[in-house]
Amino acid sequence: MTNSPLSEGIVGGRLGPDQLADNFGDLHPRLEDHEALVAADRCYFCHDAPCMDACPTDIDIPLFIRQIATGTPEAAAKTILNQNILGGMCARVCPTETLCEQVCVRETAEGKPVEIGRLQRYATDTLMQAGVHPFERAAATGKRVAVVGAGPAGLAAAHRLAMHGHDVTVFDARQKPGGLNEFGIASYKSVDDFAAKEVDWLLKIGGITVETGKALGAGLTLEALKGDYDAVFLGIGLGGVNALGVDGEEKGGVLDAVDFIAELRQASDLGDVAIGRDVVVIGGGMTAVDAAVQAKLLGALNVSLVYRRGRERMNASVFEQDLAASKGVRIITNASPKAVIGNGAVREIEFEYTDDDLKPTGQTVRIAADQVFKAIGQTLEGAALPETERGKIKVTGAGRTSVKGVWAGGDCASGGDDLTVTAVAEGRDAAEDIHAALTA
Structure with a gap:
């Protein structure tokens, strides 16, 4: 076995391929059709559902579970993806046990919540595997938006902006988009190259160009982006x-x-x-x-x-x-x-x-x-950034920074928890605010 560049003198190959494949198998395998129906049947479909309040992206959880229960998982997926375009990955990595499932009425009454995360994965996987992209791009507005960072916040912002008809260019420092979802989570939480497949599926909305290997710095400055684009969204994460x-x-x-x-x-x-x-x-x-x-x-x-x-x-x-x-x-x-x-x-x-x-x-x-x-x-890295506070870019409202025409969201911005689902919500909400500003 070859040595990894991470640690000279330490080798791989401690375990055989079969053992490694077993160890790194899917942590929570997808529900089968019958399992999904049984899991969905446990939901009380609460009118004032506490699970919805606990979801950072405000997914209508009772509705999508009812749609699964009635045999329409594709409709359930659209309900999810309308609020969280990266709902497939969030179903895999979101700490549901401390968010929606923790406040589930079944959890309170029985100590066993409805499996909301696995049901979300069942719905989104069903739709994606059918090759369906349920959103259509609006008529072109002629506006151009730069998104720096192809992680959850940047991708969510790019998709929502493209859906509204804006032309979006996404820049990322790495040679592959995905950010935290692609590079920063345990392999057993996202198997079969799902993060990359989800990015490819997201880009089917059209109107989004991805340029990799480009980080904020000498060749890509915020000032230049402001001059070339009608708005800028920063989703650069924490690089240090x-x-x-x-x-x-x-x-x-x-x-x-x-x-x-x-x-x-x-x-x-x-x-x-x-x-x-x-x-x-x-x-x-x-x-x-x-x-x-x-x-x-x-x-x-x-x-x-x-x-x-x-x-x-x-x-x-x-x-x-x-x-x-x-x-x-x-x-x-x-x-x-x-x-x-x-x-x-x-x-x-x-x-x-x-x-x-x-x-x-x-x-x-x-x-x-x-x-x-x-x-x-981790720490924020980058030169000539907008005003910061406590080591992150200071934002107000839906991601507005101290620099006019520049928004920020995700781990690099002040505000919510450093979670994939929170980053998606911040990217989505910033995109809506950008769209409102560009069309006012």
């Missing part, structure tokens, strides 16, 4: 990664979790992805869990996820935490990194235990590690 800020961080084997996940998502052979024997992941969010679980699934002997606060303060949901534990990941809480130890490459990492207020207790522990993944948050 926070540093640990400890001695030895520069040693070999200390890597960014986002790079590890991206390599996994693009690997043609998972057996070629380098993984250590003793892996430590630092962080408490979804990225940390995705990295830790996948390290274990690739064949790492010991995987420890270490978080500086208590388990109840982790950004990863309880479901994700339990998933990690079920795969053999050891979760250590109230421990903050102090030093990376090793001669050139990491061999151990030292942590100091903390109390609930992050005050050090004076007690330390060393954990063996030949690979360390940092997942302690």
